Amino acid sequence: MANRSPVYSSARVRVMENTFLNQEKFNRLVYSESVDEAMRVLQESNYGGGTIAENGDYEKILRAEEDKVSAFMAESMPAGCGMESFLMKQDYHNAKALTKAKYMRIENADFMLAPEGTVEISLLEECVKADTYTRLPVLMAKALSDIDLARANGDKSP
Numbered sequence: 655m656a657n658r659s660p661v662y663s664s665a666r667v668r669v670m671e672n673t674f675l676n677q678e679k680f681n682r683l684v685y686s687e688s689v690d691e692a693m694r695v696l697q698e699s700n701y702g703g704g705t706i707a708e709n710g711d712y713e714k715i716l717r718a719e720e721d722k723v724s725a726f727m728a729e730s731m732p733a734g735c736g737m738e739s740f741l742m743k744q745d746y747h748n749a750k751a752l753t754k755a756k757y758m759r760i761e762n763a764d765f766m767l768a769p770e771g772t773v774e775i776s777l778l779e780e781c782v783k784a785d786t787y788t789r790l791p792v793l794m795a796k797a798l799s800d801i802d803l804a805r806a807n808g809d810k811s812p
Contacts, residue, residue, distance in 0.1 A: 659732065660732055660735075662730070663730040663731065663732070666726075666730060670726075673699070673700055675699055675701070679695060679698075679699050682695045683695045683696070689712060692712070693707055693712055693715060696712075696715050697715070701715060701719050702714070702715035702716070702717075702718035702719040702722065703718055703719070703722045705718035705719075717769075720768075720769050721769045723769075724741065724744065724769035724770065724771070725769070725770075727740065727741060728741060728770070728771075728772075738772050741771035741772045742771055742772060743768075743771070744768040744769055744770065744771030745771035745772055745773045745778070745791075745794065746794065747767075747768045748767050748768055748770075748771065748773075748775055748778055749778060749782065749790075749794055749797070749798060751763055751766035751767055751768075752767075752778060752779055752782040752783075753782055753798065753801055754766070756782055756783060757805065763779075772791075773790060773791065773794070777789060777790075778790065781798075782798065785802055787799055
């Protein structure tokens with residue numbers, strides 16, 4: 655269970671600072687002669703939480719690190735401190751991606767999604783597919799309803 659006190663969060667950040675990319679690792683990354691060599695530097699640094707990417711799939715490591723940072727923020731921020739605003743960007747990105755997938759009839763939109771923000775992706779996906787937005791934040795629900803209404807009236811402009 656996560657402890658959401660500022661003291662606990664600050665202590666965790668201090669411990670995590672030891673795993674950040676330092677100047678030496680950053681230089682090795684920048685001056686790598688190949689993508690595989692750069693990925694090896696990231697893996698040595700536990701970037702992406704130890705995710706192993708093969709065949710030059712560096713996106714997998716970057717995505718894993720982004721997921722790790724988002725999860726840390728979500729679990730350690732004190733409720734109501736305003737940090738939620740940093741996660742809302744992901745919520746609206748995911749709402750947009752899922753709406754596009756719905757109208758373009760894309761079955762699996764996972765490749766377009768950002769890490770989970772303040773709204774669970776499964777809930778967002780369920781609401782977008784069913785065109786029922788009452789369980790979502792009010793402003794997001796209104797935006798999605800307005801998009802559906804515009805589409806129904808023939809406006810296909812993004």
